[in-house]
Amino acid sequence: MSKNFEKLRAKLYNRVTNIVNGGEMFKARRDGEKFVVDMPEDLKMEFYKLVDRVNLAMMEDKENFYGYFLFQVKREIRYDIATPTSISFKGAKYIIYFNPLIFLQLNLSQMQGTIKHEIHHILALHLVRAKELRRKYSTLAVNMAMDIVANQYIDFLPAYATTLEWVNTKYNLKLEPYNSMEYYVREIQGELDLLEEDKEGEEDDSKGDTKDEYDPKKTHDTWDESDDIDDKTLKSFTEKFADLSSKGKLPIEIEAMLKTLKGSENEIPWNIYLKKIMGTLESSKKKTVTRRSRRQPNRLDLKGELRGHRAKIAVAIDISGSISDAEFMQAMKEVLSIVKNYNSEVTIIECDSNIKRAYKVKSVKDIRERVTKGGGTQFTPVFEYINNTDTNLLIYFTDGKGEDKLKVTPKGYRTLWIISGRGYKLSLKEPYGVVKRLKAIEEKDEFIDIHDVRNDGWSMNSVEPTI
Known part of the structure; x- marks a missing residue:
């Protein structure tokens, strides 16, 4: 055709x-x-x-x-x-x-x-x-x-x-x-x-x-x-x-x-943004002299590209904030569902005013119970840590409350801020990345409502409607 x-x-x-x-x-x-x-x-x-x-x-x-x-x-x-x-x-x-x-x-x-x-x-x-x-x-x-x-x-x-x-x-x-x-x-x-x-207001003679x-x-x-x-x-x-x-x-x-x-x-939405950015990470390609450039095959001075270079993704979670376990778990399920389609490595970083621990995950089963919440929040320690790694993308879950200026400048990676459904905005004046909102997840309190207890025997009120 x-x-x-x-x-x-x-x-x-x-x-x-x-x-x-x-x-x-x-x-x-x-x-x-x-x-x-x-x-x-x-x-x-x-x-x-x-x-x-x-x-x-x-x-x-x-x-x-x-x-x-x-x-x-x-x-x-x-x-x-x-x-x-x-x-x-x-x-x-x-x-x-x-x-x-x-x-x-x-x-x-x-x-x-x-x-x-x-x-x-x-x-x-x-x-x-x-x-x-x-x-x-x-x-x-x-x-x-x-x-x-x-x-x-x-x-x-x-x-x-x-x-x-x-x-x-x-x-x-x-x-x-x-x-x-x-x-x-x-x-x-x-x-x-x-x-x-x-x-x-310039006159357009060609109209x-x-x-x-x-x-x-x-x-x-x-x-x-x-x-x-x-x-x-x-x-x-x-x-x-x-x-x-x-x-x-x-x-x-x-x-x-x-x-x-x-x-x-x-x-x-943040998850749609993540899907698109995953496809554009430069780390997903590696230069090689053994393959010619597909766009300009006659240019022998240009290196070709090989797919398969692993993208390094860091997921920071602010344990001092108002992000609930349910919100974070749901968000991580979406993150892992998206990145599984790419050759990637995911590291979770738990932090408040300092980094508490960092560990790698491959699936939801690898996510550990979060450590005890600490005091206030400082964003800088995470960026200091990431700057010394070969990370390609940092996803930072937070309620947005922290310092107003980072003490270090992010180097060589993209940042996606995801603000908790209970948070409003990011305190940083210069976020060095894109800021998105996380929708709040309604959490049910685990107690028995007195109206759920039947003390009058069986009733048709307990039967679900047929239509």
Whole structure:
């Protein structure tokens, strides 16, 4: 399929560019605010057939949620958008726009990636959330923040896509992965203000022209064309679209987005974050001269990679805090369930103002009864200990109450803070990692309720209902 698909893609791209460059009849007109290019009907049909093949490839993949979702979305061709795809909401339907001049420059995997990108925007309700953010932040900052969030789960993207790595490199930032859109836009805007690089209000002489290059300032211009609809109604429509697309096992990122969409949470749950970060640990790969680089096999100076290098994970538990045994045991079950799919080694560290003990675990059966609770909490001893190991990831369970500044700087590993369901926030001003909340587990007191005791003999009240 890939060879035939590539032939069709190249044929369509050559014809589209030929028409735009004047090789065939080219008509451009303005329909209200919209710039319209009239193309031959047979070319439109061929282009939509190519999109169908992209969608079919997603349907055959384990991530078929995206394919089912695209089935429900109206499609239109636009030559005046500065991205391969874009979206809006009109007439109780989402519309996905394609710019063939940019879209047809991508390979099959990248085409799938840019469609997934738009669906992520929809599920994250970015059309709603961006309105509020644009009142306080610039369009460029908001656009980049939204695109970081939408792209963080996509493996194949165009080289020019706005990703966390690209933004960190370009603006010399240290943004943490898998964080909220609001976090990213604050950090990015601060840097843009320092650089005075974001010039709002500049006249755009190219408005209405055909676009054949990506422009991060214009990635979401079509959102302004959406119907004026209240947030609650848009959310309701989005939930219906998502429900109709949920067939079989869903990718973990979709599970997280749907959970957020249907609930009140506005960030990725800690366990979903852990699943994603486990797949990105650099320690899961080892450089080797015996294998060539898969990305650039002709570069003999580049080392290849071997999987199988063991990831070292430390789980610190604050025994002085308000984390219950039930909460910690449930959380550890999830941690071990997630990491078992990777070649990893887990060490539990019990601590309060000092480290009490550290031991390795392979399963829940290896978890020991926690030592007696101590006094106050100091986070620094754990980081001093971890700094002298080859740990790749530190997961720190705490109620958040400790010092406001670490006495040492974490070196060479990632940190995931998980705050107890009874805690509120982390006392550290600079956490050097991502902070998530642990949902509280309801614990039942082990005493006999007088209402559970029957002293009147057998009664129908003791029989469970049949329906």
